Amino acid sequence: MSKLALSDDILMQVDKPARYIGNELNMIKKNPADVDIRFAMCFPDVYEIGMSHLGIQILYEMYNRREDVYCERVYSPWPDLHNIMKEQRIPLFALETQDPVKDFDFVGITLQYEMCYTNILQILDLSQIPIWQKDRTDNDPLIICGGPCTYNPEPVADFVDLFYIGEGEVSYHELFDLYKQMKQSGHYTRADFLREASKVPGIYVPSLYEVTYKDDGTLEEMKPIYEDVPKTVKRQVLVQMDEGAYPTKPLVPFVRATQDRVVLEIQRGCIRGCRFCQAGMVYRPNREKSLELLKSYAKEMLSSTGHEEISLSSLSSSDYSCLPELVNFLIDECCGDGVNISLPSLRIDAFSLDVMSKVQDIRKSSLTFAPEAGSQRLRNVINKGLTKEDILHGAGMAFEGGWQKVKLYFMLGLPTETEEDMRAIPELANEIAVRYYEIPKEQRNGKCQITMSTSFFVPKPFTPFQWAPMYEKGEYLRRAKIVNETMKAQLNHKSLRYNWHEADVTVLEGLLARGDRKVAQAIYNAYEDGCIFDAWSDYFSMEKWENAMDKAGVSLDFYAYRQRDLDEVFPWDFIDVGVRKDFLKKEWERATQDQVVTPNCRMQCSGCGAAGFKGGVCFEGKN
Amino acid sequence: MKVRIKFAKSGVMKYVGHLDIMRYFQKAIRRSGLPIKYSEGFNPHQIMSFAAPLGVGITSEGEYLDIELKEEIPCKDILERLQATMVEGMDIRKVSYLPEKAQNAMSSLAAASYFLTYKHPEQFVYSLDELQKAKEAFYDNAKEISVIKKTKKGERELNLKPLIYDFDITKTEDKISFYLYVSTGSTDNIKPEFVLSHFFASMGHMVEDNGFFIHRIDMYTRDENGYVSLGDVGYEK
Numbered sequence: 001m002s003k004l005a006l007s008d009d010i011l012m013q014v015d016k017p018a019r020y021i022g023n024e025l026n027m028i029k030k031n032p033a034d035v036d037i038r039f040a041m042c043f044p045d046v047y048e049i050g051m052s053h054l055g056i057q058i059l060y061e062m063y064n065r066r067e068d069v070y071c072e073r074v075y076s077p078w079p080d081l082h083n084i085m086k087e088q089r090i091p092l093f094a095l096e097t098q099d100p101v102k103d104f105d106f107v108g109i110t111l112q113y114e115m116c117y118t119n120i121l122q123i124l125d126l127s128q129i130p131i132w133q134k135d136r137t138d139n140d141p142l143i144i145c146g147g148p149c150t151y152n153p154e155p156v157a158d159f160v161d162l163f164y165i166g167e168g169e170v171s172y173h174e175l176f177d178l179y180k181q182m183k184q185s186g187h188y189t190r191a192d193f194l195r196e197a198s199k200v201p202g203i204y205v206p207s208l209y210e211v212t213y214k215d216d217g218t219l220e221e222m223k224p225i226y227e228d229v230p231k232t233v234k235r236q237v238l239v240q241m242d243e244g245a246y247p248t249k250p251l252v253p254f255v256r257a258t259q260d261r262v263v264l265e266i267q268r269g270c271i272r273g274c275r276f277c278q279a280g281m282v283y284r285p286n287r288e289k290s291l292e293l294l295k296s297y298a299k300e301m302l303s304s305t306g307h308e309e310i311s312l313s314s315l316s317s318s319d320y321s322c323l324p325e326l327v328n329f330l331i332d333e334c335c336g337d338g339v340n341i342s343l344p345s346l347r348i349d350a351f352s353l354d355v356m357s358k359v360q361d362i363r364k365s366s367l368t369f370a371p372e373a374g375s376q377r378l379r380n381v382i383n384k385g386l387t388k389e390d391i392l393h394g395a396g397m398a399f400e401g402g403w404q405k406v407k408l409y410f411m412l413g414l415p416t417e418t419e420e421d422m423r424a425i426p427e428l429a430n431e432i433a434v435r436y437y438e439i440p441k442e443q444r445n446g447k448c449q450i451t452m453s454t455s456f457f458v459p460k461p462f463t464p465f466q467w468a469p470m471y472e473k474g475e476y477l478r479r480a481k482i483v484n485e486t487m488k489a490q491l492n493h494k495s496l497r498y499n500w501h502e503a504d505v506t507v508l509e510g511l512l513a514r515g516d517r518k519v520a521q522a523i524y525n526a527y528e529d530g531c532i533f534d535a536w537s538d539y540f541s542m543e544k545w546e547n548a549m550d551k552a553g554v555s556l557d558f559y560a561y562r563q564r565d566l567d568e569v570f571p572w573d574f575i576d577v578g579v580r581k582d583f584l585k586k587e588w589e590r591a592t593q594d595q596v597v598t599p600n601c602r603m604q605c606s607g608c609g610a611a612g613f614k615g616g617v618c619f620e621g622k623n
Numbered sequence: 624m625k626v627r628i629k630f631a632k633s634g635v636m637k638y639v640g641h642l643d644i645m646r647y648f649q650k651a652i653r654r655s656g657l658p659i660k661y662s663e664g665f666n667p668h669q670i671m672s673f674a675a676p677l678g679v680g681i682t683s684e685g686e687y688l689d690i691e692l693k694e695e696i697p698c699k700d701i702l703e704r705l706q707a708t709m710v711e712g713m714d715i716r717k718v719s720y721l722p723e724k725a726q727n728a729m730s731s732l733a734a735a736s737y738f739l740t741y742k743h744p745e746q747f748v749y750s751l752d753e754l755q756k757a758k759e760a761f762y763d764n765a766k767e768i769s770v771i772k773k774t775k776k777g778e779r780e781l782n783l784k785p786l787i788y789d790f791d792i793t794k795t796e797d798k799i800s801f802y803l804y805v806s807t808g809s810t811d812n813i814k815p816e817f818v819l820s821h822f823f824a825s826m827g828h829m830v831e832d833n834g835f836f837i838h839r840i841d842m843y844t845r846d847e848n849g850y851v852s853l854g855d856v857g858y859e860k
Contacts, residue, residue, distance in 0.1 A: 002635055002711065008742065012680050012833045017638040025650075025710050254639040254647060306650030306708075338653070338661050338669065361665045 005093035018254045019047035022095030025252040028064045035070040038104040042074040044119035050075040052259030062245035072096035092126035101127040111149035114512035115535035121527040152461040154571040155515035157206035166236030169244045171202045202236035219569040234576045239615035241289045249304040261309035262301040270315035271601035275383045278460035285616030291322040311342040318347035348394030366405030374424030411457040412479045415468045426487035433492035451497040456506040461572045464587030467564040470510045473503040504542040510560040516571040521552035580609035625721040629854045631684040636712035641676035655704040660691040674728035685841030687728040719857030731844040735807040737815040739835040751794045761825045
């Protein structure tokens with residue numbers, strides 16, 4: 001029997017013990033004595049969430065293809081086990097070998113959302129690794145972070161030794177080779193390695209930069225403390241998507257994961273340029289995988305996992321140029337024998353409705369639109385191309401095809417939003433309902449159900465809205481109330497439903513998203529006071545966070561509610577993400593002053609800067 | 624064509640619960656490419672049924688699931704194709720075809736046998752001899768073993784005596800183990816740890832939850848000749 005880090009008594013006490021045993025199908029087994037580098041890849045949330053993440057599976061595959069590296073996995077122990085491990089001082093372990101993480105060479109932590117920041121501290125604390133980067137010694141593992149939140153790494157910079165900015169496929173080999181070479185030379189020190197690593201493209205070593213602040217608290221300057229450390233860190237991009245490693249034998253967990261299906265990544269980046277969307281900016285340029293490769297992956301992955309569902313992953317699947325061919329292939333060649341296709345939110349048109357009617361039960365499934373804003377004016381401000389006519393036309397076709405349920409997603413608190421824009425949300429939903437009831441009674445199936453959901457807008461780094469202020473909790477709720485009241489006054493209000501997100505978490509997310517190094521102390525205080533799993537409403541405590549911020553002298557006024565000056569130096573300005581700051585500035589002005597849309601990348605290049613990566617949509621048809 | 628698959632669950636796999644084991648087999652069968660039958664309807668599912676759930680923390684060498692195949696495949700091939708896609712700790716032990724009229728494993732289940740050992744031997748200071756004597760009083764010579772069983776509807780009084788078919792205590796290499804052969808199934812489902820906790824209670828010793836390592840040896844159905852292993856009902860093809 002394989003060894004386990006936890007005793008039988010503990011495993012029998014905790015919820016879902018299978019989260020902690022490893023041994024999943026397609027797990028990589030290696031003898032740690034045979035490798036030079038032991039890497040613990042961590043997703044700082046519960047197992048079922050972490051196991052659903054594609055990025056980790058890609059890196060797990062890529063690292064383990066190297067004979068000299070053994071990459072294992074770590075997830076956040078659920079609070080029941082967390083308490084036991086703290087109490088009994090059991091060190092956090094990796095699932096594959098069940099060995100303590102503190103004995104590894106690297107601990108890689110993916111930063112997928114801001115609300116997992118206290119869980120990073122949990123991972124370090126349970127691993128018995130010093131939480132602050134300055135307290136670590138040559139014997140501690142190197143903590144390296146990647147993922148979307150590294151586009152502003154500063155709030156967690158003091159906890160992390162290195163950040164990898166960009167797509168992991170590109171520079172990890174160079175980093176591993178450097179580490180191995182320094183270790184084998186016998187002269188390894190943490191400081192020497194970090195200094196050398198800072199020269200590897202995409203690697204950011206926060207301890208090698210000095211930050212000074214102005215009297216008003218904003219950044220004065222951020223500069224390297226040594227001359228040979230680069231001033232800017234360039235985001236790494238896999239230009240030829242077909243060349244990247246892909247997990248054709250992905251891990252299949254025993255516990256049902258959130259994504260219990262084959263995930264086929266069809267492209268990266270997005271041509272649309274919605275002005276609130278960070279992913280739409282920081283993953284430019286849009287790059288597609290080839291149809292033939294995707295077809296072979298689909299077949300191989302279904303047979304290597306036995307999953308009963310396959311799903312496409314991308315920011316906007318409708319923009320994938322071979323989508324009809326791909327979807328028809330999946331329906332013809334992979335469906336049947338109990339295998340389903342789960343379609344991502346496609347743009348609603350004749351093609352998608354036809355496909356959906358083949359793969360879903362129309363009466364149970366719903367159509368999804370993400371207009372993001374209720375009025376056309378505000379949709380222009382956010383650069384969301386979708387028009388009311390598109391929505392009504394799509395919904396009309398769907399209703400005639402037998403659908404009855406529609407889901408609509410919006411944001412409240414967008415820049416320039418007025419009461420008129422808020423009221424436009426339920427008014428749009430009502431018009432959709434009207435369109436439904438235009439169908440003769442005998443041809444429809446009773447009532448329709450239009451569900452509106454609003455989240456509160458959070459300004460993110462590297463978006464045209466990075467200068468925008470947020471609102472206080474009360475103001476968000478006032479806006480939600482206006483939507484709710486307006487809904488009740490609609491003719492078809494009985495067919496409408498409305499739900500909105502919690503405001504507390506949103507405001508905090510905003511603070512963490514655009515924070516600087518001073519925010520680290522607040523995160524530390526929150527963790528010390530017991531905050532973990534902040535993304536889970538059962539565990540989130542705004543009161544604890546407020547105390548943590550007070551004690552650290554970190555205020556929402558400064559980080560969240562403040563309108564940033566156009567000339568302000570941002571904590572994340574040192575990253576060269578591809579898209580230039582002057583382009584974002586121009587977009588911010590087009591949004592708030594001219595209120596005009598910018599064409600998508602396929603219609604016309606707007607010169608954002610991403611063409612510098614020399615690939616993808618920027619060069620489509622120009623070979 | 625009804626096929627019965629006997630499998631063993633050991634090692635770390637004992638921490639994987641029954642629902643997850645069901646999903647595990649659904650995927651394993653798809654990976655094996657065996658021509659399993661699906662139900663009709665918009666969301667077809669595999670025709671598959673398990674004899675009895677195995678609790679979390681329990682190992683077994685006698686688990687069963689029944690499936691239906693669309694075409695006949697030699698038992699040996701089925702076994703090999705499934706075994707090739709198992710994880711460590713899951714092993715396919717036997718495959719057989721069932722007579723068309725055979726009841727499925729779940730409804731024909733009548734008994735199960737177990738081995739139990741102490742998780743914390745230091746808490747049990749009894750010699751084999753003391754245990755044997757206590758067992759004579761508790762089981763061998765008892766006319767009735769009256770216990771209270773908690774059910775969904777509340778509590779009911781139950782006589783355990785006729786539901787325990789065999790009870791034995793042995794010692795090998797300083798290790799005491801308990802063998803229990805008990806009624807199992809939809810009517811009188813007796814858990815072995817339930818019997819043991821009453822046995823120790825008869826000695827004045829209250830056992831805490833999860834006090835034993837439990838290993839299921841086999842499951843049985845009953846026919847005119849007595850109890851038959853679920854694995855011996857069918858025939859090989």
